[in-house]
Amino acid sequence: MKCHQCHSLENKVIESRDVADGEAIRRRRQCLVCGYRWTTYERLERPSLVVVKSKGTRQLFSRDKLLNGLQLACDKTSVTSVQLESFVAQIERELYDRGEPEVSSKDIGELIMAGLPRLSEVAYVRFASVYRKFRDISSFERELSKIRESKDTAAQPKKAKKQASKKK
Ligand SMILES: [Zn+2]
DSSP states (O other): OOOTTTOOOOEEEEEEEEETTTTEEEEEEEETTTOOEEEEEEEOOOOOOEEEOTTSOEEEOOHHHHHHHHHHHTTTSSOOHHHHHHHHHHHHHHHHHTOOSEEEHHHHHHHHHHHHHHHOHHHHHHHHHHHHHHOOHHHHHHHHHHHHHHHHHHHOGGGTTTTTTOOO
16 A cells, blocks of 8 residues: 555554454554554445435445534534444444345434444534435535534635535
């Protein structure tokens, strides 16, 4: 794997541990040339799962998208990235364990609603207030991004574009 700083291929693993309830391995790597450090994750590759949205449109399930949405809900709370990773792993496992090729975005929303209070009341209230109104994870993500963007714009006007260039 190439160093993002100097593009050297020489690096070593300086730390390696199980995360997400043992469903993934997190590795800290260090470039042997410039000393740059980064993190990689190794996880099981699962068959693709399709999410059916409330309007009937379909989209591939993406754990990154789920994680991203939850990170927005947990912004500035005491929830750690390790807790978030393990929560996402739980949801993912429950979805795949159903053995169906498709799940509804409502099912995902309900799983989040059921588990989030254990992580953070604040995150739950944020999620629930948006979720109850929209009943659709993708609109939820948009809403939360808007909230965050307006906050970022107020605090650091130059960085406001960061979330806007998200692919569909
Ligand atoms: Zn390097």
